[in-house]
Amino acid sequence: MAMRLMGEQFVTGETIAEALANARKLEEKGFRYSYDMLGEAALTAADAQAYMVSYQQAIHAIGKASNGRGIYEGPGISIKLSALHPRYSRAQYDRVMEELYPASEITHPAGASV
Numbered sequence: 001m002a003m004r005l006m007g008e009q010f011v012t013g014e015t016i017a018e019a020l021a022n023a024r025k026l027e028e029k030g031f032r033y034s035y036d037m038l039g040e041a042a043l044t045a046a047d048a049q050a051y052m053v054s055y056q057q058a059i060h061a062i063g064k065a066s067n068g069r070g071i072y073e074g075p076g077i078s079i080k081l082s083a084l085h086p087r088y089s090r091a092q093y094d095r096v097m098e099e100l101y102p103a104s105e106i107t108h109p110a111g112a113s114v
Helices: 002-010 016-028 046-065 090-107
Strands: 035-037 076-078
Touching: 016 046, 046 076
Parallel strands: 035 076
Antiparallel strands: none
């Protein structure tokens, strides 16, 4: 029971929609949230693409929930770069930067803090 209660402080929902809904009351009191997607491990390009789609959906939902508050007042999201590229490591720096840089623009139109 104690673990469940403690976990609920950090895991606000199983989906981004659920997490945003659960955070609404505390956001109205001035709390700020930065969301994180758990369980990422891009082992293949297909995994990375699936995570990219999930992040795009989450960023869009967060931007919508922000209601124009901007990146300082609205909610944000933490993105694990290792979820967006199966070869994310120092040894693959040039390749990863070339392939991930275009992906960094997924946040721009949504207005979400990353």
